Amino acid sequence: MIPQEIIRHKRNGDELDAADIRSFIAALAAGRLSEGQIGAFAMAVWFKGMSRAETVALTLAMADSGDRLQWADIDRPIADKHSTGGVGDNVSLMLAPIAAACGLAVPMISGRGLGHTGGTLDKLESIPGYMITPDADLFHKVVKEAGCAIIGQTGTLAPADGRLYAVRDVTATVDSIPLITASILSKKLAAGLETLVLDVKVGNGAFMADRGQAEILAQSLVEVANGAGVKTSALITDMNQPLADSAGNAVEMRNCLDFLAGRKKDTRLDIVVFAFAAEMLVKSGVAASPDEAEGMARQALSSGKAAEVFARMVSMLGGPADLIDNPDRYLVRAPVEKPVPAARSGWLSACDARGIGVSVIDLGGGRRHPADRIDHRVGFSDLLPLGTRVTAGEPIALIHAADDVAAERAAAALAAHYRITDDRPELTPVIAGLI
Structure with a gap:
């Protein structure tokens, strides 16, 4: 036809x-x-x-438009995770080495920042020497020997998706559930996955602000992926505040290193990382139950095994082998660091997570145009979580900026993104559902 x-x-x-x-x-x-x-x-x-059958056909056709990765010589389950994007979402950086330390092979093909959300590749590029686009042989070698590799999409992997998305971007057709589904899953199918866990975010900092729409997207992704032969589930997670206590590139990489070194515990990020690790391990047949799987994942972290996997991956992809032990030697700090004081005493009850992401872009930590260069040094750290009691003048975050003018502008913006009330807020759970 x-x-x-x-x-x-x-x-x-x-x-x-x-x-x-x-x-x-x-x-x-x-x-x-x-x-x-x-x-x-x-x-x-x-x-x-599109019907479910049409969406499956579209996804498979796009996956077959380029190369399909093969992992026949790796005797581990091939698994991955994908997020629909959020602010302070650096889950992939810790999850991949934890899952690998528990016996999975994780060929994670990630993206750059999109709109107000941060990109995993942009965070990794704050590491000196790290190659985000290695050749196919090196990618395969790192996955086989280190257990995981986090890289960017090559031009030969689902190329039809790149061409279709470029047109969707300028024709107001990005927000179509069948087209979103095929775009996400075509790359995952081309990566040769056996199992996939999806993080579908909902809230004011997510692309899907409505819970119902997030559930529709999650259901579509799960049904199409399973229909295409990849065992898949999805967790719906809250994005009404930054997930980590940092938002930016080098600052989120520091957060990752602190997490892997055992210096970050009992946070919203902790809950999400281990929930996804458990789901990946159960789906792949490595663990019999979520409780067993979470125990395996926590042991991989506390024993230092996950940190070793991460260090090996970074080293094999051109970065420094001692990054976790000596982050200050490699991650450049911004010249200006400025605390943001609470405007009044009370409870941090709400925030505009999307606005915080936009403020990172305004500092230079994201792109307004595709060709923009990113300043990896800038962003926010030490962001206090909602539900924290603060006193007037107490820092609610630390700004990392290129100069004093940018720092002042960011401080005013960040303060405006938070609401402080007299009453303690009721917070939504970070894990909102499983599909």
């Missing part, structure tokens, strides 16, 4: 068969479609939606 006929059928609300979807995506990947045709297809899907 010719492309315009496929577009017409979808525009009219017809269900496309798998062969038509595959031929359309093959033409897209080969550069035989115009941007107008790609945009028209995306808009037709946005308006008319």
Whole structure:
């Protein structure tokens, strides 16, 4: 069928068969479609939606548009985790080595910051020498020998997704559940996964602010991934405040190193990391129950084994082997560090997590345009969690800025992002549900 006929059928609300979807995506990947045709297809899907069978077919076609990674020589379960994005979300940095230390192989292909959310690759690039785009042989070697590797997507992995997303980005069709599902999962399928755990965030700092929409997306992702042959589950997690007590790049990397070294415990981040570790281990058949799995994960952290895995991964990908022991030697600090005082006494009862993410961008820690250079030094650390009792003038965060002017602007913005009340707030659980 010719492309315009496929577009017409979808525009009219017809269900496309798998062969038509595959031929359309093959033409897209080969550069035989115009941007107008790609945009028209995306808009037709946005308006008319896709059935579960169509979404599975689209996902598989996009996954098959480039290389598929093979792990036949690795005798561990191949597993990964994906997050829909949040503020202060550096879970992947700790989760991958913990899961690897418990017996999984984790080929984690991550992304850069999107909008107000931070990107795992941007955080890793604060490590001197770390290669986020190694060749396929080195990637395979690191996964096999270290147990995990966190890298960026190559041009040969699900290339149709990159071309389709570029058009969606400028045609107001990003927020389509079938297109989001296929975009996320095509890369994961191409990575050769056996199991996948998804972190679907909901709240004012997430792309899905509504719980119902987050559940619809999670259900779509889980059903399509399982339909495509990857054992998958999803946790819905709260993003009404930063997950870690840091937001930025080098500051979040420091947070990761502190966590792996056992210096960060009993936090919201701790709850999420071990919940995902447990889900990965149970899904992969390494542990029989969530309690057993969480115990394995906590032992991997407390014994130092997870830290060793992380150090080996960093070293094999070009970074310093002693990063965990000597972070100040490698992670450059911002020249200005300024505390943000509480405006009044009371309880930290709410915050604008999205606004905090935008403030990191304003400091230079994110991108307004794709070509922007990031200042990895800047951001916020020592962010107090909601539910904390503060007195007027007490620091609620520490700003890391390039200069005094930026620090003052960020301090005013951050103070405005928090609400302090006389009454202690009722907080939502960080784990909101499992699908």
